[in-house]
Amino acid sequence: MASSEVGRKERTAGADTPRSGERPGGVRLTNVTHRYGRGAEAVTAVGPVELDVPPGEFLVLVGASGCGKSTLLRLIAGFERPTQGSVRVSGAEPRPGRAAGIVFQQPRLFPWRTVGGNVDLALRYARVPRDQWGPRRAELLERVGLEGTDRRRVWEISGGQQQRVAIARALAAENPLFLLDEPFGALDALTRERLQDDVRRVTSQTGRTAVFVTHSADEAVFLGSRVVVLSRRPGTVVLDLPVPLPRGEVDTEELRASGEFADLRKRIAHEVKA
Ligand code: ADP
Numbered sequence: 001m002a003s004s005e006v007g008r009k010e011r012t013a014g015a016d017t018p019r020s021g022e023r024p025g026g027v028r029l030t031n032v033t034h035r036y037g038r039g040a041e042a043v044t045a046v047g048p049v050e051l052d053v054p055p056g057e058f059l060v061l062v063g064a065s066g067c068g069k070s071t072l073l074r075l076i077a078g079f080e081r082p083t084q085g086s087v088r089v090s091g092a093e094p095r096p097g098r099a100a101g102i103v104f105q106q107p108r109l110f111p112w113r114t115v116g117g118n119v120d121l122a123l124r125y126a127r128v129p130r131d132q133w134g135p136r137r138a139e140l141l142e143r144v145g146l147e148g149t150d151r152r153r154v155w156e157i158s159g160g161q162q163q164r165v166a167i168a169r170a171l172a173a174e175n176p177l178f179l180l181d182e183p184f185g186a187l188d189a190l191t192r193e194r195l196q197d198d199v200r201r202v203t204s205q206t207g208r209t210a211v212f213v214t215h216s217a218d219e220a221v222f223l224g225s226r227v228v229v230l231s232r233r234p235g236t237v238v239l240d241l242p243v244p245l246p247r248g249e250v251d252t253e254e255l256r257a258s259g260e261f262a263d264l265r266k267r268i269a270h271e272v273k274a
């Protein structure tokens with residue numbers, strides 16, 4: 001089946017911007033399929049997928065558990081190379097650890113280091129000159145609402161705060177592409193909403209491209225400027241929907257309560273369950 005027949009396409013980003021993958025922060029997947037294992041044991045996790053993410057877009061990938069969302073993100077991050085097809089990020093084949101800032105479901109911090117020490121490691125890895133670490137660390141921690149926590153130990157802060165540190169760390173590289181794999185899945189509802197508000201604000205301030213993976217339709221509509229729904233495994237694109245909700249300085253509570261929000265959420269939830 002040709003990928004153009006796979007989903008109802010409601011936008012023409014691919015046609016408008018065929019070179020997204022060649023621009024800083026842009027991503028392009030061309031006819032991508034990924035299999036794990038060989039022979040009779042082989043599992044096709046995802047594909048075929050065509051996806052064009054222009055710089056500055058906040059794309060949310062939604063789909064049922066096991067449909068290949070994390071696989072797609074790992075392909076974009078360069079941790080895996082696709083069995084078939086090609087992946088382009090910022091004009092090149094993605095290099096693992098360099099193609100994007102990444103936030104995982106678990107914060108994966110160094111527990112014996114301080115909050116500031118964890119951010120410093122990322123600044124070092126990003127080759128930021130040491131004399132700039134102080135101001136950069138302060139700025140990053142402020143951006144995620146953790147100002148003044150530099151000297152706290154990781155085990156002294158809550159799970160939500162740890163995930164904020166992970167976000168600050170991912171932002172440290174100033175990479176134009178930001179990848180997030182169900183980063184709030186393990187958090188309580190209130191903390192999750194607060195972090196969603198923050199991620200929405202931070203990404204619209206920094207103008208970065210984001211690819212965010214979730215299985216929650218609610219989270220997808222709230223965060224995405226565009227939502228792509230994947231089918232069950234092997235994941236293919238079944239819905240590609242622009243989210244015409246206001247971004248920037250908005251009353252997020254009002255937004256979440258709006259009829260437009262509810263309609264979009266319903267539509268996406270329906271497609272995820274299909
Ligand atoms: P999702 O993130 O949507 O839950 P994944 O991308 O993690 O889905 O997995 C998609 C499919 O690929 C699943 O069936 C999973 O079991 C399989 N899979 C994922 N990673 C591996 C791996 N390293 N080796 C073998 N199979 C894998």
Ligand code: MG
Pocket residue numbers: 069070071
């Ligand atoms: Mg996953």
